[in-house]
Amino acid sequence: MENITEMLKGVLEGCVLEIISRGETYGYEITQQLRELGFTDVVEGTVYTITMRLEKNNLVNIEKKKSTMGPPRKFYTLNTAGQEKLDIFWENWDFVSNKINELKTKEIKRRG
Amino acid sequence: MENITEMLKGVLEGCVLEIISRGETYGYEITQQLRELGFTDVVEGTVYTITMRLEKNNLVNIEKKKSTMGPPRKFYTLNTAGQEKLDIFWENWDFVSNKINELKTKEIKRRG
DNA sequence: CTCAGTATTTAGTATTACTATATACCAGTA
DNA sequence: TACTGGTATATAGTAATACTAAATACTGAG
Numbered sequence: 314m315e316n317i318t319e320m321l322k323g324v325l326e327g328c329v330l331e332i333i334s335r336g337e338t339y340g341y342e343i344t345q346q347l348r349e350l351g352f353t354d355v356v357e358g359t360v361y362t363i364t365m366r367l368e369k370n371n372l373v374n375i376e377k378k379k380s381t382m383g384p385p386r387k388f389y390t391l392n393t394a395g396q397e398k399l400d401i402f403w404e405n406w407d408f409v410s411n412k413i414n415e416l417k418t419k420e421i422k423r424r425g
Numbered sequence: 426m427e428n429i430t431e432m433l434k435g436v437l438e439g440c441v442l443e444i445i446s447r448g449e450t451y452g453y454e455i456t457q458q459l460r461e462l463g464f465t466d467v468v469e470g471t472v473y474t475i476t477m478r479l480e481k482n483n484l485v486n487i488e489k490k491k492s493t494m495g496p497p498r499k500f501y502t503l504n505t506a507g508q509e510k511l512d513i514f515w516e517n518w519d520f521v522s523n524k525i526n527e528l529k530t531k532e533i534k535r536r537g
Numbered sequence: 538c539t540c541a542g543t544a545t546t547t548a549g550t551a552t553t554a555c556t557a558t559a560t561a562c563c564a565g566t567a
Numbered sequence: 568t569a570c571t572g573g574t575a576t577a578t579a580g581t582a583a584t585a586c587t588a589a590a591t592a593c594t595g596a597g
Contacts, residue, residue, distance in 0.1 A: 319435030319552065320521050322584055331528055341544050351524045359585055361546060366584090383543035384593045403529065409432050410522050412463045416443055417515065431583065434553055453575050471554055473577060478553090495574035496562045 318354060325355070327402035329363050330391065333373065334399055339386040340364050364389060372398055430466060437467070439514035441475050442503065445485065446511055451498040452476050476501060484510055 328350075332343050340360050347355045364387075367373045372395035376388045391399065440462075444455050452472050459467045476499075479485045484507035488500045503511065 317517050317521050318585065320517055322434040322553075323431030324521075324525060325585075328525065328528055339544080340546095350528055351520070354586085356586070357545080358547085358587075358589095361544095362585075365546085380543075380593085382594070384545070384591090386544070405429050405432055406525065406529075408463070409429050409436075410526075413436060413440065413518065414522075416440055416462055417518075430554065434584075437554075451575080452577095466555085468555070469575080470556075470558095470578080473575095474554075477577080492562085492574075494563070496560090496576070498575065 316354070317352070321352065321355075324402075324406065325352075325359070326363050326366065327399065327406065328352075329360065329367070330372070330395060330399040330402060333367075333389050334391050334396065337376075337388045337390050339388050341386070367395065370394075428466070429464070433464065433467075436518065437464075437471070438475050438478065439511065439518065440464075441472065441479070442484070442507060442511040442514060445479075445501050446503050446508065449488075449500045449502050451500050453498070479507065482506075 325347075328347060329343055332338060332346055338346075341357060343364070344355060344357050344360045347360070364373070367389070368375065372392065373389040374392050376390075377385050378388055380386050437459075440459060441455055444450060444458055450458075453469060455476070456467060456469050456472045459472070476485070479501070480487065484504065485501040486504050488502075489497050490500055492498050
């Protein structure tokens with residue numbers, strides 16, 4: 314729990330799914346968007362391990378396209394399973410974040 | 426990211442710190458409070474690895490007391506370093522949860 | 538030609554939560 | 568006595584995930 318790195322575990326994949334759901338995009342761009350969001354420590358390697366996992370779990374469609382800015386890009390879009398996974402992610406996120414905010418603000422029941 | 430387990434990584438230690446900050450408590454009771462909160466999958470072993478880590482990092486004071494309900498309990502209270510760690514945790518949590526909620530609701534800037 | 542920026546990939550490591558088990562104390566009960 | 572269940576701590580091993588670091592490759596600017 315040294316920095317926000319550990320706090321990102323388990324939510325970064327969901328963030329990547331969300332970014333892909335907004336429209337066709339590729340690893341390098343996803344990384345930049347996460348950094349713009351505020352997660353400045355996220356590096357390419359981290360995002361690629363996530364996109365590889367999404368591929369392996371058949372949550373995305375892939376299309377390779379040429380780029381004038383460098384090597385070819387691998388564009389991702391969510392398939393149905395990916396969209397379902399994303400929906401579940403947001404449900405889980407709402408549950409967990411609500412519970413943690415509850416812990417932050419409310420009293421705790423203590424046994425007599 | 427199968428269930429909420431992975432989402433709890435990096436926040437569970439902070440939750441334990443918060444629970445201890447509310448008043449002297451011990452591992453078994455912390456586990457029960459986390460389960461009452463809604464994190465029903467949290468088991469004793471998980472909490473003990475966290476409290477051991479807190480001990481190792483000198484974030485807690487320890488006092489062993491007898492119990493009429495079973496074996497002796499190890500009661501924890503936060504020391505100054507533990508309170509500081511907790512403050513940082515909540516700062517990080519606010520940052521991360523705000524950013525994620527931002528991602529959830531807002532548009533993404535895309536490059537032209 | 539070299540370098541910086543863009544772009545993907547992978548081997549290895551650290552952190553963290555879970556599984557499973559062992560140990561132990563006490564009360565109720567057969 | 569012996570056994571069971573609830574309370575309570577501890578630890579070895581595993582799985583998941585994000586990071587570090589490096590390799591590879593394409594393009595344009597100098």
